[in-house]
Amino acid sequence: MLVAVGMVRGVAAAEGGPTPEEYVRQVGGDAKIVPAGMLAIDGHNVVCGTRPTVLDNKLDDYGAAFPGFLILNPKLLARIKSLPVKLWIHAHECGHQFRGPDEETADCFAVQRGRRQGWLTPEGLEDVCIFMAPAKADNVHFTGTQRCEAMKACYADRSIR
Numbered sequence: 001m002l003v004a005v006g007m008v009r010g011v012a013a014a015e016g017g018p019t020p021e022e023y024v025r026q027v028g029g030d031a032k033i034v035p036a037g038m039l040a041i042d043g044h045n046v047v048c049g050t051r052p053t054v055l056d057n058k059l060d061d062y063g064a065a066f067p068g069f070l071i072l073n074p075k076l077l078a079r080i081k082s083l084p085v086k087l088w089i090h091a092h093e094c095g096h097q098f099r100g101p102d103e104e105t106a107d108c109f110a111v112q113r114g115r116r117q118g119w120l121t122p123e124g125l126e127d128v129c130i131f132m133a134p135a136k137a138d139n140v141h142f143t144g145t146q147r148c149e150a151m152k153a154c155y156a157d158r159s160i161r
């Protein structure tokens, strides 16, 4: 979860949640499953271990994570100009797959992965900070500004968190 709305999803995630097939059936419309290894964002191949991604234009956020799969909203992602921001969103949701529900940990996972894989430069991280800036705090997220500060510290930290 990136911005705010994920409280109910967070609970569902803790309790197991649906399979990708069940999710697609529930949301209907043009939602579809992209198998692991087959997803590209602006021509850039993105992988999250063996996890598939559900593309759902009706998701109420840019991305979300359920145990075992990621969800991205292509319609919202298309409004973002910066490729590093789009890749960071995918990596953040992937972080939930490997590190659990904590938002700050998922942010840190994403920026360290981006640094290691070479797609996140300090300039790209600034784009992420600009993207996050309007986000308000809620039960599970700090403000966008606080998240940016934490991500910068994490980006600079050579030990993997």
Ligand SMILES: [Zn+2]
Pocket: 001, 002, 092, 093, 096, 103, 106
């Ligand atoms: Zn999240």
